[in-house]
Amino acid sequence: MDDIDKKILKRLQENARVTISVLSSEISLSMPAISERLRKLEAAGVIKQYTAILDPALVDKQLMAIIFLSIDSPSHGESFTKFVVDEPDIKECFYITGDFDYSLKIITQNTSSLEALLNRIKEQPGVVKTQTIVVLSSIVDRPSVTVE
Structure with missing residues (x-):
């Protein structure tokens, strides 16, 4: 390049x-x-896709949260991955190191929809621990990497 x-x-x-x-x-x-x-x-895959970036607040997505969670065994990873892919309010999911196994970025309507999603997450096989952090404001949200 x-x-x-x-x-x-x-x-x-x-x-x-x-x-x-x-x-x-x-x-x-x-x-x-x-x-x-x-x-x-x-x-070459450098350009993955062309897309429209929506303003969450203008499409009734008023709440952002980060959920950290642990599962009891890697054998539950595949079913958890399928669950995450099928949940539209989960914007990003990362398999991470540290005290938790996954980090999820959630953008949803309100606290009620966050609660419902959190309950669905906790019902997934192997999920043993969660920690939810509500985002008060976004300082930087870059939809893509920068090119130097």
């Missing part, structure tokens, strides 16, 4: 709907060259 690819990626992160024509003029490269670079970045 060279500096031109990085410029393309940075511009796409600002606005994924930017046209090839605009990219071409901003980066001073022909439209076919920009198209080819985009195709290569997509084929």
Whole structure:
């Protein structure tokens, strides 16, 4: 990946709907060259997808929480993974080191929907311990990694 690819990626992160024509003029490269670079970045998996980033508050998702949890055996990992994938309010799930096995980022409507989700989590086979932290405000929330 060279500096031109990085410029393309940075511009796409600002606005994924930017046209090839605009990219071409901003980066001073022909439209076919920009198209080819985009195709290569997509084929290599550098660009995973193009998406719209929604404002949670404007789509009735007023509460963010982090849930740490432990399971009693790695044999429950596969069923827990399936559960997590099927829960729409679980935005991120990480298998982690330390006192807990998983960290979940939750974005949900309110405390009632958080309570219902937490109860579903606690019902999962092998879940033995949870700790829930409610997020008061978000300081930095970058939807993607930055390119240097």
